[in-house]
Amino acid sequence: MFPVREGDVVRVTISNASGEVHPMHLHGHHVLVLSRNGVAATGSPWWVDSLNVEHGETYEIAFLADNPGIWMDHCHNLPHAAEGLVAHVVYDGVSTPFLLGHDTGNVPE
Template sequence: MRAELVLDRMPRFVGGAPAYAYTVNGAVFPHIEPIEVAEGDLARITVVNRGFDVHPMHVHGHHVLVLSRDGVPASGAPLWLDTVDVDPGEVWELALVADNPGIWMDHCHDLAHASAGMMMTLAYRGVTTPFDPTAHGNRPE
């Protein structure tokens, strides 16, 4: 399974108000499509930073294996991380083993960026929740 996350900054509505938002694939939370996996999948994730800020991207409940950065394959010992600092203009290729079923937050660990839209989920097929992110009044920050 493959996924591409294009990180950027653009005008969007965040929490019902206009903002210069942090986006993933042009959308903001809760409107970003989740990365959907099945237990046992090996997910290949491309992360592209088109913006001007560093984005420390973090997937809860998992580690990612760095395959390459800017087209240069990783070398030496395998590099497993829980957070990847994606600098402006960089492209990272990552692998993730879907071995921890649930619905997991995937977000920029700069919480100002997360609360301005750069949050999404990694969701396992068949796992559901009654939680509605638009109906509770809770704010991420």
């Protein structure tokens, strides 16, 4: 979980040393690409909701925390997500009544 507060400007570094490509997708927000492999983005702003991160690449991105909730950030290669390439952005003060795990009967992929 990555906790945020509404109004935060959140800066994230994504590095891929896995040997595979990872199309990363953050739900509920658009992100601004600040740099790729240490080179600042130039020209028109580069806004995305998914970012194809090749092996050996590093991106710096930022987004405005302006959509309260609990949002998934994951690899869109679903077998990679099922293997654990998943995180969540959770806003301060937001919770969910849903539980995960075998005891609850709620066991998503």
